[in-house]
Amino acid sequence: MNIGEAAGRAGVSAKMVRHYESIGLLHPRRLENGYRVYAEPEIAVLRFIRHARELGFPMEDVRRLLALWRDRRRASAEVKRLALDHVAALEEKAAALQAMARSLRHLAAHCHGDGRPDCPILDELETGRMPGEAPAPPDCCGT
Amino acid sequence: MNIGEAAGRAGVSAKMVRHYESIGLLHPRRLENGYRVYAEPEIAVLRFIRHARELGFPMEDVRRLLALWRDRRRASAEVKRLALDHVAALEEKAAALQAMARSLRHLAAHCHGDGRPDCPILDELETGRMPGEAPAPPDCCGT
DNA sequence: GTGGGGGTTCCCATCATGGGAAGGTCAAGG
DNA sequence: CCTTGACCTTCCCATGATGGGAACCCCCAC
Known part of the structure; x- marks a missing residue:
């Protein structure tokens, strides 16, 4: 099976298949003409990678998970x-994004949203203060 | 005021101050020796940028917000x-992250987490199926 | 005049991915 | 047999925001 079909069956782009190989996650056989050849085990690896990526694991974690997957003596604790x-x-990232969304939603709720300029x-972007918030004392934290 | 002091007062790195200039967000005067010179208006711009970044705005939005901020005839609706x-x-990004976290937490809850390999x-990374989920029909969606 | 702490530009790295060029290979069909 | 088009190969570049670092210049205090 050539790279295009393998990529299609695994649900990733051929570009990324080459990339995963370049960082050592799989080692397909080559034909004499240089073409990569894939069979079921490689497809399984590519799907594994895709699923891990869909769960947001960074590639470094994917590498470790692959190693554990291949190791039949792994401890599930790892x-x-x-x-x-x-x-x-x-969850930390999600919380940070939600905090931003909450602040910004609060600000937007106080904005007329009409033709007037105020x-x-x-104002908040200028001063760093939410609407109605007390001005910081003059020697505050450098903001 | 030199770039170091300006960066410190605005709460950003000198590196980023130069970067913001390179993408056209501010245009500090230069001394004859090539040093950049900053005064209060530039500090205000840098703080504005920092606050917008802290709310997660991408630089392209920051650029637009800066333009609106400078335009005294802006419509707050924009x-x-x-x-x-x-x-x-x-919120979309946060929801995506939380969905990942939820799935993964669910999976982890079903994992012994001891010395055994299963x-x-x-399993889910291999098959794309959550624990207890029915196997997909053989001609399913390519996963 | 020298040392140290600035400043300057330029290049490279991140992280995962895509775009595209230049060129080789193969299969089908005229 | 030759063309055409789809596919493959490698290599370079770009993203977005940020940091690291080299090589070099400048200024002030001692």
Whole structure:
């Protein structure tokens, strides 16, 4: 099977298949003309990578997960630790994004949103203060 | 004021100050020796940029917000639209991250996490199926 | 005049992915 | 047999925002 078909069956782009190979995640056989050849085990690896990426694992974690997957003597504790560390990272990022969304939604709620120029959103960006917030004392934290 | 002091007062790195200049967000005067010179208006711009970045706006939005901020005849509706579009983007990203976290947490909850090798997390990465989920019909969607 | 702490430009790296050029290969069909 | 088109190969470049670092210049205090 050529790279195009393999990529299609695994649900990733041929470009990324080459990339995964270049970082050492799989090692397809080559024909004499240089073409890469894939069979079921390689497809399985590519699908594994895709699923891990869909769960947001960075490539470095994917590499470790692949190694654990291949190691029949792995301890599931290791996999679980990797997963839970990643869950913590995901939740931290999600919380940060939601905090931004909440602040900005609050600001937007105070903005007329009409033809007039005054706008608490721009005010906040200028001053770093939310609408109605007390001015910082003059020697505050450098903002 | 030199770039180091300006960066410190605005709460950004000197490196980023130069970068913001390179993409046209500010245009500090230069001394004969090539040094950049900053005064209060530039500091205000840098703080504005920092606050917008802290709310997660991409630089392209920051550029637009800066233009609106400088335009005393702006319509606050434009600012509000930018802000609410960004809120939607933030919430979409946050939701995606949380969905990943939820799936992964669910998988991890089913993993013994001990010295044994069997692990529903690896199983899901291999098959794309959550624990207990029915096998897909043989001609399913290519996964 | 020298040392140290700035400043300047330029290049490279991140992370995962895509775009595209230049060229080789293969299969089908006229 | 030759063309055409689809596919493959490698290599370079770009993203977005940021940091690291080299090589070099400048200024002030001692």
